[in-house]
Amino acid sequence: MLQPLIYDHSSPGRSGVNLPDCDVPAAPLPSELMRDDLPLPEVGEVQVVRHFVKLSKLNYSIDQGLYPLGSCTMKYNPKLNEDAARLPGFAQLHPLTDEDGCQGALFLMHELQAWLGEISGFPAVSLTPAAGAQGEFAGILMIRQYHLDRGENQRDIILVPDSAHGTNPATVTMAGMTVRELPADAQGNVDLGALRAACEGDLRERIAGMMITVPSTLGLFESTILEVIDAVHEAGGLMYMDGANMNALMGVVKPGELGFDVMHYNLHKTFSTPHGGGGPGSGAVGCNALLAAYLPGPVVGIVEQPPTKSPPIKNERDVFAMSSYTDEANSGQPIGSSLQSESGVDNEAPLYGFLMPEKSIGRMKAFHGNFGMHLRAYAYIRVYGDSGIRDVTRYAVLNANYLRARLMRSYRLPYPRYCGHEFVLEGHIDGVDEVHALDISKRLMDYGFHPPTNYFPLIVPEALLIEPTETEVKEDLDAFVDAMERIAEEARTEPETLLNAPHTAPVRRLDEVKAARELVLCCAPAKPIASA
């Protein structure tokens, strides 16, 4: 059944909420400035509830099943975190509250900075970027500014593997720099020869750095990663790591220790904050001492040590020494009720404050990042703790390899190696050329599964990028394998079933050309009278 638009439920005079009467004298409204029409719908509360409940039922979601969308890390979103985010002390906290009045929030951000730093081997972290792409942007701007400050204005090239996510090259352009693509070799690694050629050739002086995803978007650990890093450093460039795939690294290797200079995290992937049907995300950036002063701001630091503590640790307000994060006495200690005392803050706690790194590339957004995601990531790390964080990676990689081992029997596996947290298959059945990865994906819907990522990375034909995550149980993985095997069989025996799939989803395949040609982006009743 067609779900009506919210405007279809509108009837003049209805409203979905009662508002209080005005308890102060009315002030005259400036009539010349007032608008005449406000073409919003008029709908009752009950109808609004039903409208959105019914819409919700048209969605697939993690809460109902496996969501093996490669590169997206669709892991379970803990309900605990949702509750925490709705506590009035977080939800009703104004971003411009004076420092004294938001010590809880600042403490939390300070801890999270330290923990993310510890997980990645970076001494400095800024939580401000709103998503992965913004983290990338910040990181590349930092690299740019670093070279500028050293007078190396000519360094404008960022090397990017051809398997990279689209945000990588787009980021480079946004930063006013130039992309140079690098091919992959037969094992899915960056082609070392091509890299060296770039780093040692004419462009050597123009190399600003390289962006690389680890494990790569093929789900593979670059086995030559140290060589890659050396080559770029050698040329005077800096290394940016796209941390979208951090779910394959935690407790396994620290990018900072490998030699990376800067990276971003996707809290909405690795650290379980919900994807929300398209966001919000959170793209914290971590970096080494070379770049710490360039981080986007503000970051949280200790601006005053507790009077009782001796010897006093250096005041972060004076010297922006982010590396002091990881060795602070307070870091990583359960805070229990120590923050909660009559005055709101314990006398023994340090005073936290926002700081702007010395040579900061500036603010990436208003206020200080998607705090609602920070607190969820905090709760998530708190649950796993030192002994558990590595398990996340271990089981994510186990699940992926299990699927890989089982599915390589029915689908072509272009890179037959152990994979990280995800792997890519070719969505192609030999001898059935009309069936594409897209058809397999659509058919999976009929079996009750969300499809894998399609057609990414671009370098694998008919790519199906599969990432189960660690929160999936073996039974469900087995059921997914069964479905994939049956679909491979169907492709041979009844390809039309795939070509016309899905058959049981709320809608059939869509006419995307029509959408782009006709561009109906706003429903008619919402149009202001003039333009309608």
Next chain:
Amino acid sequence: MLQPLIYDHSSPGRSGVNLPDCDVPAAPLPSELMRDDLPLPEVGEVQVVRHFVKLSKLNYSIDQGLYPLGSCTMKYNPKLNEDAARLPGFAQLHPLTDEDGCQGALFLMHELQAWLGEISGFPAVSLTPAAGAQGEFAGILMIRQYHLDRGENQRDIILVPDSAHGTNPATVTMAGMTVRELPADAQGNVDLGALRAACEGDLRERIAGMMITVPSTLGLFESTILEVIDAVHEAGGLMYMDGANMNALMGVVKPGELGFDVMHYNLHKTFSTPHGGGGPGSGAVGCNALLAAYLPGPVVGIVEQPPTKSPPIKNERDVFAMSSYTDEANSGQPIGSSLQSESGVDNEAPLYGFLMPEKSIGRMKAFHGNFGMHLRAYAYIRVYGDSGIRDVTRYAVLNANYLRARLMRSYRLPYPRYCGHEFVLEGHIDGVDEVHALDISKRLMDYGFHPPTNYFPLIVPEALLIEPTETEVKEDLDAFVDAMERIAEEARTEPETLLNAPHTAPVRRLDEVKAARELVLCCAPAKPIASA
């Protein structure tokens, strides 16, 4: 697809929750008292979430559409009330908190008592009964005790119309009394002749009272209600009103003013508390001065007047004068923040406490009723207030009469009168004897509606009892009429479609005989080893 049982997701060693380590020394466990097996399932958190999310999708609910279940008042359940119920000050309040520590809750109950009393014209209200049936039980026990106290031990008969809900006669039996059924007349009223015969005949001295639903379970206001009440009073009996249909009375007539002696309310019908898939409910009881002292306890009263108020109102601890509720200065005033001061309670507020009515029939359950429902009902009444409560009834009755007026064209309406908040149709299509009310009901599911109540009241053949409630919008009522008309048409043209309906529900019709014969009430893995 078959939804597995929670035990089907079980795997040895899994658990859906992490628990803290023990922070005290372990005490030795008395091994001879310990159990060996605990056959509960072992399931991970993610799976539990998915299991219940998927189960939820098999349900129809108010949040997705019209639920015209007669006698059940399936109105919208405000989300506001759900939030209020989850406030820590309510959800984490121990029922045996000392009086001083629960003044907020007591205040709320005290107000609600007063408001329910005001709506029904009764000076005294007890909130303790857990549901309508328990309210009935309390009311009948009160009547019984009243007669006993007057030495009229022989009064053991309760008159009950044959249209009554099953709980009414069952209640009488539970109270150790005897049911005498009364027929309805052609207009759906109690047959006055039969009533008078009962009250004036041999049994006169045995008449303890009468239970009657107003409007009746046919949705009709007894036009002779005053005569009915007189006749019973005349015989020395008391009048009990089943208040399940209060949604047709609020602001229209007060049962207490009509002459009823005692009634129950269904907070889960009239006052919007959610039905929860079968409960919880709340069945407050209201009564007049004659019976106030017999109310089930505890009730909330003022046990100490504020020192600043003069002249001091009589202390409710001393004299159980419930009638003081409605004329208290504090009653019905917005409390704003007056209760919220440093000490938790304003100095000017009276002290509330639990009281046991003097001759109380006793406790109906542990503690003091389904407080979670009280607070929702409080919030509900607060939203409508003095000027709005009558609108609830007006629009409930408008909606019912609108459906009645439209549907009487395609279905037989046995009582062609204005109805109250609901009305009964015969679910029978002339000339198509094989189609029954049940078939029409099942077919409605295919049209996306919950069916009306079937086969109740018993006195109408093939009864379809339809109650839309006031929260339904005209478009949806019209869509329901369309569906009913199409079904009437289908009954004539393609009766099998109805006989085999539903076709689109999660399951087809069930084998109820098999269920009752084989009695599988517990799944095998849950059976203790001995009995398995």
Next chain:
Amino acid sequence: MSYIPHTPAETEAMLREIGVRSTDQLFEAVPVTHRFPGLSLPSPLSEMEVAAEMLAISEANDHGQDYALFRGAGAYHHFIPSVVNHMLLRGEFYTAYTPYQPEISQGTLQATYEYQSMMCALTGMDAANASHYDGATSLAEAVTVALQVSRGRRKKVILSHAIHPQYREVVRSYHQGRDIRIIGDRGRGEVIDLLEMLDGNTAMLALQYPNFFGQIDDLTAVAEEVHEAGALLVIVANPMALSLFRSPGELGADIVVGEAQPLGVPLGFGGPYLGYFAIRQKFVRRIAGRIIGETLDADGKRAFVMTLRPREQDIKRERASSNICTNQGLMALAASIYLALMGKNGLRKVGELNYHKAHYAAEQINQLPGYSVDMSKPFFNEFVVACPRPVSEINAALLEEGIIGGYDLGPHYFHLQDHMLVCVTEMNGKAEIDRLAEVMGGL
């Protein structure tokens, strides 16, 4: 108009269809003398005002988020995993009615069936119903079953004084209209004394497990003696304690009832709670209230349905043994989710935390001068403390320190003046317990 969606134009159109000029006309059957009375209620408030008022009222209570709670006595402060509430908040569950139409209620039906199954697992019984109002009414309904099993020939019901005082009150309220005798609980009778009272007129004997004082009585031989007398053994059990201790089924109980609030239902000032009721196979058709059974649909697919309906009031009317209709469905769902999450291992762990913490607390308090803890029997998460001064004074002092102390037994038990029933659960950290002892000791 709050939750009423009608616009004036729609109302107009509907009135026209009905053929009346105003809704007033629809009420003509109501005696005109009493029609449309005034209502003295407060004025309507907007949503934001009501929300603020509810918050203010709620904060005028001393609750478990602000206070350390050491009070149980029938209502227990346990941890509830966040998943429980998230699932309960799905409108599909809480805005549905009783599953009379099984085809579109399989969610509620299956969840309730699973609840029944898990309550069987906990109690060691064969069948459980879909719920009663609470533990007290569940016991009262058990009395009815016992009386019926004897076909009304046995008229004596023996209750232990160590059953929750309010439960015993409710049993008396429920059966005041019946010609039976309820005995056993006026004195201080031990289990052995109660067994003495058994005779051919005894329909049942009821014990609480752990008893109201938190203790685990030795019930090994009880069932045999009760059955020998031809009576039923009813056990009122705290289901949380059943995570550790032998199941009533193993002990030979015929009916097990109790309050399942500890299984995922918040304190909520006493309700809604969850009365559970479990029984032996041979008595299953006597069970009151709703029961869900497994069956097949027309396609042969497994499905669930309310069964044994002919026992219920809507069909049997005055011959029904109980009038129960609406029960505590959503709370049964809560328990179902809670038990699914905790599972075999989790529940046992919670039980152990309760046990160890309560024993630690008992020891700390027992060492305080003037106080003594009754350690005469094993106990679970509650114990009785004899205090050197009135419980109310001690509790007042504790409250000052942010602690809600134990329950005063004096008003219920003449011999227990200045005795406090202290409850310790997994929610009480060691620091809290130490503070409790410190404040008590410092008085």
Next chain:
Amino acid sequence: MSYIPHTPAETEAMLREIGVRSTDQLFEAVPVTHRFPGLSLPSPLSEMEVAAEMLAISEANDHGQDYALFRGAGAYHHFIPSVVNHMLLRGEFYTAYTPYQPEISQGTLQATYEYQSMMCALTGMDAANASHYDGATSLAEAVTVALQVSRGRRKKVILSHAIHPQYREVVRSYHQGRDIRIIGDRGRGEVIDLLEMLDGNTAMLALQYPNFFGQIDDLTAVAEEVHEAGALLVIVANPMALSLFRSPGELGADIVVGEAQPLGVPLGFGGPYLGYFAIRQKFVRRIAGRIIGETLDADGKRAFVMTLRPREQDIKRERASSNICTNQGLMALAASIYLALMGKNGLRKVGELNYHKAHYAAEQINQLPGYSVDMSKPFFNEFVVACPRPVSEINAALLEEGIIGGYDLGPHYFHLQDHMLVCVTEMNGKAEIDRLAEVMGGL
């Protein structure tokens, strides 16, 4: 293991299937020198401990449930109807990914399409995208569009100083790698001064509406002048103010951006918020970020899909104008629900409450000796107060009384030392406002 469901037996079976003995083997490609480092993090905690810790941390903040808030400056404390959160809590919405697979994402797609429609309604524009990170980045993206519209030929961007200071900072951060000039906001230039700066090199001029000081500038003739110079007019608008005031579309804006947090998104310490972006039809193909369009499915049924995909980074890669990928989807849903509930009448009513209350507060404060309110222009729900002493002192005194006072303008505007930006919304009752004035006056 927290959210990992594997049992040892399953892990074993899976390892066998893969053909390895332990998961360690799967990491052989990682340089052995750096493999498996130690992690110095706190120990794991159970759910109940984490919940308690989160509560403790949250309560170490001065928040709007405990304090009266008179602070805005880009983040507004508005009433959010309870329905909004109940819908957001549906896992179908918040645990879904970006709707790349439209057949099983129609819920998100349609809700976002409705959001776009309602933002068009509010702004008077033809198209809106599915969101940007926040108001500031939305403005930064508008600059990119304006530069592109001029095909890179115009290199000047004029910003009013009365645009939120942080928004201007973000525009500068975003465009630091580009060869453009951002001017206009260093001084105290009025709109008229900014118009003076227009020339053939100007890509755009941006104004805030109401401006950062809460005032409504007269923009009647602005669009014409901007367009005459061949530049675009970008308006940063508070969507709540658009409930009352002429839409930017009516005023001739080419792009309207801003922060839609006031529409149903909680304060949340600054994020996640909701950058909205609306534009004229003729520029629609230049819009960055996701956009939902209407189309038909294979059965001819209306359905929704992400459209204009070829603009996006995943297809256009280095030639994309923005790298945005994940946006603020769930917040757009919140705004969609909020606007659906408020509707035409409700939103206007909220706007009026804000207006009247702010004006009442302004009058009360203006009467206080030593204080004066800038009433030189009409204002919405914020106004500037010149204070007789440092704002920090006043705020400290207010905090003692449970009030979070206005925002200190001094650090951002040299000429506004001892000036406070006060915000009043429907959340501030008269008593609160009176108390604010009283405390301020009593200093």
